[in-house]
Amino acid sequence: MNITYLIxxxxxxxxxxxxxxxxxxxxxxxxxxxxxxxxxxxYQYVLNKLAPLKNVTFIKRYTCYWGGYGIVQATFQGIRxxxxxNIPFDYLCLMSGQDYPIKTNHYIREYFKKHKGKSFINxxxxxxxxxxxxxxGYDRIQNWYFINARNQYGFPNKLFNKLPRxxxxxxxxxxxxxxxxxxxxxYKPFGxxxxxxxxxxxxxxxxxxIHQNPAYFKFFKHVLVPDEILFxxxxxxxxxxxxxxxxDTLHFLEWRxxxxxxxxxxxxxxxxxxxxxARKFDENVDPTVxxxxxxxxxxxxx
Numbered sequence: 001m002n003i004t005y006l007i008x009x010x011x012x013x014x015x016x017x018x019x020x021x022x023x024x025x026x027x028x029x030x031x032x033x034x035x036x037x038x039x040x041x042x043y044q045y046v047l048n049k050l051a052p053l054k055n056v057t058f059i060k061r062y063t064c065y066w067g068g069y070g071i072v073q074a075t076f077q078g079i080r081x082x083x084x085x086n087i088p089f090d091y092l093c094l095m096s097g098q099d100y101p102i103k104t105n106h107y108i109r110e111y112f113k114k115h116k117g118k119s120f121i122n123x124x125x126x127x128x129x130x131x132x133x134x135x136x137g138y139d140r141i142q143n144w145y146f147i148n149a150r151n152q153y154g155f156p157n158k159l160f161n162k163l164p165r166x167x168x169x170x171x172x173x174x175x176x177x178x179x180x181x182x183x184x185x186x187y188k189p190f191g192x193x194x195x196x197x198x199x200x201x202x203x204x205x206x207x208x209x210i211h212q213n214p215a216y217f218k219f220f221k222h223v224l225v226p227d228e229i230l231f232x233x234x235x236x237x238x239x240x241x242x243x244x245x246x247x248d249t250l251h252f253l254e255w256r257x258x259x260x261x262x263x264x265x266x267x268x269x270x271x272x273x274x275x276x277x278a279r280k281f282d283e284n285v286d287p288t289v290x291x292x293x294x295x296x297x298x299x300x301x302x
Contacts, residue, residue, distance in 0.1 A: 001109045001116075002027045004089035006078035007073065009097030010064060013046050015283060018096040018290065020050065022298065027096040029055045029087050036063040037149075052061040057081065068147040070192075071227045072220055076210060083207045091115065093197040093250070098280035099291060102252065102297055108276050112197075115246070119202040122192030122249045124234040130200040137191045140224040142180040147224075182214055190236030193249040194227045202244070206234050250291070252278040263284045264292060271297065 005023055007030060020030055032050070034043055042256050050056045064070040069181045075094060082092050091112050101108065123260035127136020134140050182191060198206070210217045235245055252275040254262055262270070262278055263286035270278055270293070281290060294300040 001113050002029070002090050003093060003109065003112060004029045004031060004082055004087055004091070005026060005093050005095050006031045006033070006075070006082070007095045007097055007099075008033050008035075008064070008074055009046075011038070012051070012097060012283070013042060015281065015290075017049055018045065018146045019095070019097065019100060020053070022101055022294075023105065024053070025109070027088075027109070028087065028105075031057050031059050031078045031087070033059050033078060034061055036061040036070075036072075046141070057085065057087070057103045067145075067225045069221045069223075072217075072230050075227065075231070076217070079203055079207050080281045083204060089203075090200055091197055092200070092203045093277075094195050095277065096195070096279055098282065099195075099251065099277050100279070100281055100293060101276065102270055102273070102278045102293060103276045104298055108275060110252070111276060117199055117201075118244055118246050119198040119235070120198070120246045120248055120250050121196035121232060121235050123190040123232045123241070123245070123247055124192050124238065126189040126191065128191045129252065131191065132252060134224070137189065137229070140191075140213055140229065141183050141189060143224070144181060144222045177207050181219075181222065181277045184219060187216070187233050187237055189220070189229065192232045192247075193251065193253070195249055195251045195277075196231065197250050197276075199244075202235065202238075205238065209279065210233055250276045261291060264289050267292060267296075 005028065007016070007019070009032060016032075020032075023030075030053075034046060038046075039230065046281075047058065059074070059081050062070040062077070064071040064074060078094075079092070081087075082089060103111070124130075126138060129136070131137045132142070217230070220230050223229060235241060251272045252262075252270060253265055254260055254269070261280060261282045267289075283290065
């Protein structure tokens, strides 16, 4: 069972090193994307640290803003390199640099063996009830979004800006003149959690589909949080989805607190969950939780 982890890292290099160390095993490879916003000295530090590992490949970098197009560009770049490179894999797992395993490598490998041929991706048809604040998700795809480091501009129905007076003025003037976007008619829209684990045949299906339909991929340049819609829609419209797709994520998540950062407070839930991975962790918030996982779950003495 060969597993390739596609890791999107934005900050905290020491946590990235720790994640790679924990997941590193026989038959494991890593495709690592370092956010282009990371400055050159820190980027070089990461390269130098992980360069000795022959199973680590760094992929082309994109600028990734929360909710922006760069995240799906980076993800698809990883898909392309997994398919076009000489990396053997049975599963491709999308990860964040702030994720961490909550099952042993042996357990993870046996889990994928047991489910060979099936993929894990969270897909919900629109309207998505959890996205009621975005009209079930339709606002995300029908508005034109322009996202940068500080703001998320959306026309014509929404405008997120840190300058409320200017927001109201633009919404009442320019915004009213901007037509809604037309969703690609051949697709029923689906949305769900960003992170997935895909069998190779489904990775190939996504790669071929985007290659044959470049306009579909470009549509997401002005979608809000496209990483929760682009790949989910492809697999939601997949003809064998009911037989081959497990509608779930393998990541344990906790969104009920600011920042969604996991701490020792969550230890009971982490132990009891069936998920393979958890996110997200921040050693500046709780420097003990990863040590606790190593000791109590992964059975690492040191």
